[in-house]
Amino acid sequence: MRTLTIHYLGHIDYTTAWEIQRRLARERSHGQIGDTLLLLEHPPTITLGNKAHPEHILATPAELAARGVAVVQSDRGGEVTYHAPGQLVAYPIFKLSQHGSDVGRYVRGLEESVIRVLTSYGITGERVAGLTGVWVRGGVAKICAIGVKLSASGVTTHGLALNVDPDLSGFELIVPCGIRDRGVTSLAVELGVAPSLAEVAERLIASLCEIFDLRPVNALS
Template sequence: MTSPTETETRAVTVLHAGQMDYTAAWARQRELGRMRSAGTIADTLMLVEHPHTYTFGSRPKPEQLLVPHETLAAQGVALVEADRGGDITYHGPGQIVGYPILKLSRYGGDVLRYLRMLEETIIAALAGYGIAGERIAGLTGVWVGGAKICAIGVKLSASGVTQHGFALNVNTDLRFFEQIIPCGIADRGVTSLERVLGSAPPRAEVEARVIAAFGRVFGAQME
């Protein structure tokens, strides 16, 4: 996929937020979205790691959660109804979560194209490890050997600013996906860099590859 054809230099600020509670990160996204809409900040890529959390999309389907709420409480797992697209997914330690806060008109303005660009970003980052990430027709996300390695779900605000984004499994505890129907897909598995490679590369290294790939795909200067 080629980068956008817009000629001016696009700057994207990378915000390393560390580990952050999902609801706190969601509030931070909304704040950044308001600031981006007002033009007081540049486009931003927020990178974060969440504690154990299941999130529903904007049209929650409770049957996709396969364990009772009491089990989640005992495990210390939060359950949140978010306003993104897509079905239930898991966030937790060992996962790189990226929230692009972008004025989408600068990148073509097409949400479906934007989803494909996010997928291309992850595919390019995985290629640096010799991993062939792929798309599956009719499904959103990035897959390796038929198992999902990166989930994607987004929202576009009324002012045309993106929120939510992608979750790439580095050394995530994949057992937490067994308690849900991930992204509403019952017949496909979930994987991670650790499982594919046999050992997990350093998180900072993976983040650097994702940032570089994002800059190439979106035609942006990452700052």
């Protein structure tokens, strides 16, 4: 069984994490490392994917500056999303040829990993036809956003953002993922109490390894 090297980065700004991803993706492409997973939290940040509409940022630059919210144009797929402390962000750096070579199947695997985490908490997570991510309450509220990039050499970057206990008011600054008629929620809201990010991370690692047939090992640094 292949291994999955886990790096816990803690609180880290988006652009720094992005540069780390790009470096690791180059190393993965050249066979210098195996599959790798970054787990982290971002400070308040709005990111725009390659299908984003700038008008889906509802706040003015002055309002964003006053709230300390950064805005970053990303190269991931998808629309506009929001990151904040209390949100568990997972960036898998995978060689896709070892996982079926199908990016759609890969994204479904990420969704399934989150659905299994939610199930472990007694929450029914689900997919919504035509939309990416994981939803609850019959698809009316999104709990996990997913946006990925596949390099020319077939290595994945970016990934998923699972709302554990972020300040959800930040999502009012945007049209989340370009969807106006559905809400956003978190594990804390659905459970009435917030589990620890570390606990959720361990459950996510377990489900990712189960789905992608990997064995987790912690990085030495």
